[in-house]
Every structure is written in structure tokens, then in C-alpha cells.
Amino acid sequence: MAVLADDGIFSRELKMQYRTAFDLNEQQQYIEAYSAICSADRQLEAEMSAGGVNATRLSTRDFQQFYLPIKKSLAEIAYKLGNHTQMREVINALSMALKAQASALDVATQEGYQADIAKLEGGCFYLTEQFDSAETALHEAIRLNPDPLSDFAYKVHDDLAQLYYRQERYTEALNELDLILQNPPFSANSRRKASNAERMDIISQRAMCLARLGQHKAALKAIDTVLKYYSRASNPRNLAEALRKKGKILMLQYQHTGNIKSRSMSAQCYQEYLEVAKDYVDTALAHLTPSEQEQFWVAEQPFIADAYRLEEQDPALIYNLALFSKALLLRGQSARVDWQQIQRHLPDKACAIEFIVYERDSVQHLAAVVVNKTATSPQFIHLAKVSDIFDLPLLPDVDVKRVLSNRVSSGNNTDTLWINTLYRSQELTDAFWPAAMVQAIGDCRHVYFAADGICHQIGVEYLLPQALQDKHFYRLTTTRILADSQRSTRTSSLMLCGDINYTRQSQDATAVSNDELAYHNMHDSKPLLNPISFSRASLDSIRSLRDSHASDVMLERDSATEAAVRELWNNYHIAFISTHGFFSEVENIGTDLHPAYADEQLSKNCLFLAGSDSTLKAPAFNPSETDGILSAREIADMDLHDVDLTVMAACMSGMGYITPDGVFGLQRGLKIAGVKAVVASLWSVDGRATNHLMRFLFTNLQQGQPLHEAFENARLQLKTYVEEQVFGTTRPTIIRKTFNTPYNYNAFILIDGL
Numbered sequence: 001m002a003v004l005a006d007d008g009i010f011s012r013e014l015k016m017q018y019r020t021a022f023d024l025n026e027q028q029q030y031i032e033a034y035s036a037i038c039s040a041d042r043q044l045e046a047e048m049s050a051g052g053v054n055a056t057r058l059s060t061r062d063f064q065q066f067y068l069p070i071k072k073s074l075a076e077i078a079y080k081l082g083n084h085t086q087m088r089e090v091i092n093a094l095s096m097a098l099k100a101q102a103s104a105l106d107v108a109t110q111e112g113y114q115a116d117i118a119k120l121e122g123g124c125f126y127l128t129e130q131f132d133s134a135e136t137a138l139h140e141a142i143r144l145n146p147d148p149l150s151d152f153a154y155k156v157h158d159d160l161a162q163l164y165y166r167q168e169r170y171t172e173a174l175n176e177l178d179l180i181l182q183n184p185p186f187s188a189n190s191r192r193k194a195s196n197a198e199r200m201d202i203i204s205q206r207a208m209c210l211a212r213l214g215q216h217k218a219a220l221k222a223i224d225t226v227l228k229y230y231s232r233a234s235n236p237r238n239l240a241e242a243l244r245k246k247g248k249i250l251m252l253q254y255q256h257t258g259n260i261k262s263r264s265m266s267a268q269c270y271q272e273y274l275e276v277a278k279d280y281v282d283t284a285l286a287h288l289t290p291s292e293q294e295q296f297w298v299a300e301q302p303f304i305a306d307a308y309r310l311e312e313q314d315p316a317l318i319y320n321l322a323l324f325s326k327a328l329l330l331r332g333q334s335a336r337v338d339w340q341q342i343q344r345h346l347p348d349k350a351c352a353i354e355f356i357v358y359e360r361d362s363v364q365h366l367a368a369v370v371v372n373k374t375a376t377s378p379q380f381i382h383l384a385k386v387s388d389i390f391d392l393p394l395l396p397d398v399d400v401k402r403v404l405s406n407r408v409s410s411g412n413n414t415d416t417l418w419i420n421t422l423y424r425s426q427e428l429t430d431a432f433w434p435a436a437m438v439q440a441i442g443d444c445r446h447v448y449f450a451a452d453g454i455c456h457q458i459g460v461e462y463l464l465p466q467a468l469q470d471k472h473f474y475r476l477t478t479t480r481i482l483a484d485s486q487r488s489t490r491t492s493s494l495m496l497c498g499d500i501n502y503t504r505q506s507q508d509a510t511a512v513s514n515d516e517l518a519y520h521n522m523h524d525s526k527p528l529l530n531p532i533s534f535s536r537a538s539l540d541s542i543r544s545l546r547d548s549h550a551s552d553v554m555l556e557r558d559s560a561t562e563a564a565v566r567e568l569w570n571n572y573h574i575a576f577i578s579t580h581g582f583f584s585e586v587e588n589i590g591t592d593l594h595p596a597y598a599d600e601q602l603s604k605n606c607l608f609l610a611g612s613d614s615t616l617k618a619p620a621f622n623p624s625e626t627d628g629i630l631s632a633r634e635i636a637d638m639d640l641h642d643v644d645l646t647v648m649a650a651c652m653s654g655m656g657y658i659t660p661d662g663v664f665g666l667q668r669g670l671k672i673a674g675v676k677a678v679v680a681s682l683w684s685v686d687g688r689a690t691n692h693l694m695r696f697l698f699t700n701l702q703q704g705q706p707l708h709e710a711f712e713n714a715r716l717q718l719k720t721y722v723e724e725q726v727f728g729t730t731r732p733t734i735i736r737k738t739f740n741t742p743y744n745y746n747a748f749i750l751i752d753g754l
Contacts, residue, residue: 308358326478357453423742498578534687605665632669641674
């Protein structure tokens with residue numbers, strides 16, 4: 001990011017806004033940097049409009065010193081957040097403006113700017129997995145700006161190394177890294193030296209490429225150089241990263257050679273890494289901003305998945321890593337909880353299960369690690385390849401993946417049939433609960449499990465074999481919460497929110513900042529926000545049960561605003577929210593050479609409130625007003641520790657394909673904020689069935705039933721609910737169980753209902 005000059009048509013205020021974005025980007029606070037650079041970009045456009053010029057009519061000075069740096073920085077930060085749509089818009093605008101400026105610029109300057117645009121093109125193509133186009137664009141960037149002394153050349157070669165590594169072209173990736181190390185800034189005698197951290201980063205990347213090429217001895221020598229440097233430098237953060245990479249190299253050596261010693265040494269590295277990382281989390285993480293905490297998680301996540309490859313070699317380490325990863329995701333959770341503490345807190349006749357998804361031989365696998373109350377160690381159970389579960393046939397030309405990818409619509413007969421078939425599939429039941437799992441659970445009466453990957457998409461607790469159907473299953477965000485003290489669900493106050501007017505024209509001015517990344521993600525996704533037909537009936541049904549609760553509040557139609565929900569939510573022990581939710585499909589691609597830049601999942605998961613449709617259709621984003629889009633990131637920044645239960649009815653409707661992390665994003669936002677338990681739907685639900693289920697649930701809670709019991713009884717009541725269908729005097733009355741199908745009684749899941 002360049003430094004802006006003064007004067008011209010642009011203001012000093014714009015320069016300061018850009019500087020703020022620059023500093024945040026340098027600190028790797030990418031979400032905050034994105035908001036700041038978007039603010040600078042809006043100010044840029046406003047000042048051009050006030051000056052009566054557009055990008056093609058700017059003076060050369062203003063183009064070079066303001067327009068180009070701000071637009072380029074916007075694209076660079078969007079790249080770090082995986083937002084290729086915005087990158088493309090900026091690239092097109094920059095290209096057009098540069099053409100208009102061509103006559104005023106010398107050839108070398110033009111080519112330098114064209115190289116910048118080509119590098120952005122390469123990143124944009126990389127995010128959309130157009131790898132051939134990405135390679136062409138990055139080589140064009142080098143051709144246009146070949147200066148080996150420049151940071152630009154170093155960064156482009158590094159991008160090429162990442163691109164080749166992503167395509168398993170490891171020799172070419174290694175060549176790019178060697179080119180960097182041969183450049184003068186990286187040589188020992190250069191007056192303009194790269195930082196030691198930059199040099200160590202390239203050496204560690206080089207070690208990964210060597211390992212992938214089977215040159216394990218050279219790879220270990222290289223990574224040991226990095227370990228030695230960071231041990232002397234007393235840098236625990238980078239030391240942990242080097243330990244992870246050494247563990248990965250040893251694991252690759254084991255996979256290539258079958259050397260058991262390599263696998264054992266890999267486990268030792270991962271154990272050392274975990275201890276160093278725990279120390280870092282306990283001492284430093286609390287002092288980091290939320291954005292920096294997420295950046296730490298992004299760096300850790302792929303290597304945690306790598307350690308899962310140890311499988312039965314060290315199931316205790318794998319269970320502890322699962323607990324550690326959830327602690328990072330949920331912020332503020334203790335990283336020191338281990339499997340033995342979970343075991344001690346388990347009730348008698350109980351077990352805890354952490355499902356994990358990990359990669360082995362470039363294929364994703366699903367496994368479970370089980371802690372039994374009386375076991376001497378956790379037990380690792382491999383379940384299946386994830387692709388094999390997705391490919392399970394349910395109907396002719398319909399497999400599990402197609403059902404989960406389908407945009408389920410309430411009342412659609414095809415969707416109902418598909419869901420019913422999925423939850424009656426014996427093959428799917430056997431995939432999640434094979435004989436080894438049944439045996440590991442044994443005579444336990446209570447089973448506490450934490451989902452991962454595909455388990456977020458399917459109610460696995462509803463797919464039980466006969467041997468497990470008399471047991472009580474509890475879905476948790478992480479089994480580490482078993483070590484926390486629990487309180488009963490309080491029912492004395494309720495916030496109802498629904499029957500929302502998404503086209504409300506006026507928004508509320510508020511000092512609370514919007515999640516601008518969420519707005520742009522939703523704007524690009526163009527969600528369809530039709531009124532939810534049964535929302536009004538649900539509100540009335542629940543309210544009619546609680547006439548004696550004068551403290552309840554109803555947010556409906558125009559009053560169901562983002563500002564009102566933010567202000568009131570923590571004042572009520574239970575929140576019932578009936579609205580659309582959406583998961584945008586922006587993706588951010590990383591590898592074990594370079595992790596993804598930032599975790600934007602919390603900005604990809606949103607609830608829509610009053611006025612959100614009008615906001616998304618407006619000509620431009622207005623940061624001075626709430627946008628009606630309540631993202632998981634905004635929820636995570638709220639204090640909801642006094643909320644015992646949040647019920648999200650129909651919030652999954654219209655979402656399309658649910659990504660594994662995507663489902664967890666909204667849950668994660670609620671849990672970070674402090675909500676104790678969540679009820680959420682897995683698909684767009686039937687209105688009448690939802691009304692009855694909620695009526696049963698709230699009746700059961702008011703009668704004093706514990707939350708888990710109240711929820712399970714409500715599902716059973718819905719399943720066995722009988723109604724009469726009267727046809728008059730000419731035909732007999734039919735009495736039937738109206739909602740006795742999985743589509744109805746399996747639509748909702750309870751999370752952390754202890």
C-alpha cells in the first residue's frame with residue numbers, strides 16, 4: 001500500500017482514512033482494514049463527484065497519488081478476504097482509468113501500473129480456481145516489472161509458488177522459491193536485506209515443497225534451520241508454526257516410506273506444537289483484537305487438520321487438538337482443557353465424542369474420537385471418506401450430496417420426499433454409527449457429541465441404529481463445555497422477533513458499526529427475501545401461551561429492526577427469531593504452504609431484519625445507518641451472556657448449499673456472544689409443523705421441563721400429533737398423524753442443550 005500525497009482535488013481527510021486502512025492491513029487486521037478502505041473508497045468517489053470528475057478525467061497526479069493506491073489497496077484486502085467479486089470490479093475500474101491516463105504517463109510507469117493490475121488479476125483468478133489464467137497473469141506481472149530487487153517481484157514469485165503448490169506442481173513451486181532466495185535482498189551480503197522472518201518463511205515453504213517431492217532429509221534439514229532460528233529468537237508463535245511444519249514433513253515421510261519412526265516423531269512434534277500453542281493462547285490471545293484472533297485461527301487450522309492424520313497413533317492428542325481448535329474458534333475458551341478433564345466431568349454411564357474431518361492422501365475423511373467414562377484413553381474410529389457419504393444413493397439419480405445441496409422449499413413434494421428418504425437411509429446410519437461406534441458407546445446412557453464438517457449439515461442424532469435408540473444424544477459446539485458449570489434454562493422473559501417487513505424504507509441511524517464485509521457478501525449473493533408465511537402465526541401461537549409474562553417483548557414488521565434486536569436481545573432469557581438466514585459462497589483458498597489470509601465465515605452468515613431488502617437494493621451502502629443485515633460477526637461482538645436460549649425458526653430457508661464451516665458460522669457467533677443454547681433449523685421448514693413444534697417446546701419449558709427434555713418431548717409430540725380431517729357427511733372423517741415424517745420432526749436441532 002502506497003503513501004498518499006497532499007493537495008490536488010482530494011482532501012486531507014481522505015489521506016487519513018487511507019492511512020488508517022494501511023495501518024490495519026499492516027497489522028493483519030483484515031476485517032477492520034476492509035471496513036476502513038471501503039470508507040476511504042466511498043470518500044474518494046464522493047470527492048470526485050463533488051469535483052465534477054470521474055476516474056478517466058482525473059489529473060495524472062490525483063490518479064497516481066490517490067485513485068490508484070486506494071483502489072489497488074481495496075482489491076488487495078478483498079483478496080485477503082477471498083472476495084473475488086469485488087476484486088473483479090476494482091480491476092475493471094483500474095484498467096479503464098489507466099487507459100485514460102496512458103498518454104500522460106511514460107512507458108516504464110505505465111508498465112509498472114499494468115504489472116500491479118496483472119498481479120491482482122492473478123489473485124482474482126486464483127480465488128476462482130482458474131489456475132491457468134492466474135499463472136498467465138502472474139507471469140505477465142513479472143514481465144512488466146522484472147526488477148529482482150523489488151518487493152513486487154518477491155511477492156509475485158511467492159504467489160506463483162502458492163499457485164503451483166495448490167496444483168501439486170511441487171517442482172515448479174520449489175523453483176519459484178529458489179528464485180526468491182537467489183535474489184539480492186535475500187542474499188547474506190546484500191545491503192538491502194529481506195527481514196529474517198521473510199527469509200525463514202521462504203525456507204519453511206521450501207521445506208514443504210522438498211517433502212512433497214520425497215526429499216525428506218533435505219526438507220528436515222531446512223525446517224530444522226527455521227526451528228533453530230526461532231528457538232534462539234524466543235518467538236513462540238513462529239516456533240509453533242515451524243513445529244507444525246516439521247510434523248507435517250515427518251508425516252509425509254511416513255506416508256512415502258512407511259517408516260514408523262517418522263510417524264512417532266511426527267506425533268512428538270505435534271505434541272510439542274500443541275504445548276507451545278497453548279502457552280501462546282493463554283498469554284497472548286486475550287490481548288489480540290478479534291480480527292487478530294481469527295487470523296491466528298486461520299494459521300492454525302490447516303495444521304490441526306494435518307495432525308488428525310495420526311489417527312489411532314495418538315487418539316489422546318487428536319482429541320486434545322479438537323478441543324484446542326474449538327477453543328480458538330469460540331474465543332475466550334480455555335485452551336488448557338484436555339480429554340482427561342472431560343472424562344472427569346462426564347456423568348456416570350456417559351461418553352463424549354468429537355467428530356473430526358481431516359485430509360489424507362488428498363481425500364477428506366470423517367472420523368470420531370470417543371472418550372468413555374471408564375476408558376484409559378480416547379478411542380479413534382475412522383468412519384468414511386466424506387465423498388463416499390456424499391455419493392450414497394437415496395433415490396434414482398439422487399444422492400446425499402444432491403439433497404444437501406438442494407434449495408429446500410417448504411411444501412415442495414420433491415424436497416419432502418428427498419429429506420424423508422435421507423433420514424430413512426440405513427446406509428447413512430451405518431456411515432455415522434457403524435458397529436465400532438456402537439461398541440465404543442457401549443452401555444452409556446448419555447452421549448455428548450460435537451459436530452464437524454458434514455455432521456453440521458445432517459442431524460446425525462436422528463440417524464441412530466436400533467442399538468442406540470434408547471440413549472440420550474446431546475449435540476454440542478464442543479465437548480469442552482462439559483467442564484463448565486451449567487444453569488437451568490430460565491423462562492421468565494422472552495423476546496419474539498418475526499413477521500418482518502424486509503422492504504421497510506427508513507433505517508435507524510446508529511453509532512454501532514455495520515459489518516461492511518457482510519453487506520458486500522450479501523449484496524453479491526442477491527438473496528431472495530420473501531415474507532415468511534407462517535412467521536405471524538408462530539409469534540401469535542407462542543405469545544398466547546405467555547399472557548402472564550408482562551416482561552416479554554414483540555418485535556414485528558417495521559419494529560423488527562437491527563438496532564432494536566441489538567439493543568434488546570441480552571435483556572431476555574429466551575429469544576425467538578423467525579427470519580431468513582443466508583450463507584454467501586465467498587471462498588478463501590489456502591494450502592499448507594500458505595494458509596488462507598483471514599477467516600471471513602462470521603461475515604458470510606447473516607440474519608435478515610427489517611429493511612434489509614431495501615438496503616441491498618439501494619444504489620450504495622450507507623455506513624451511517626444500520627443495514628438490517630445482522631451478521632454472525634456482529635452477533636459475536638455483542639454481549640449475550642444473559643441469554644439462555646435462542647430459537648432460530650426458518651432461519652436456514654433459502655440458503656442453498658450449506659458449507660461445513662458456514663453452518664457453524666452462525667452458531668459460532670451466538671456462542672462467542674455468550675448464548676447458552678441454540679435451536680436452529682436444517683432446512684426451510686413447514687409452517688404448520690413449526691408452529692406446533694414451538695408451541696409444544698414453550699409449553700414444556702413453562703411446565704418446568706429441562707431444555708433437552710422439553711425439546712425431545714416436543715419432537716415426540718409433533719411426531720405423534722393427531723388431527724381430524726372432516727370431509728362432510730358423504731365421506732368418513734380421517735384421523736391421522738399429520739407430521740409423522742422426518743421432514744417435519746427432524747427439521748430442528750438443539751445445540752448445547754444441557
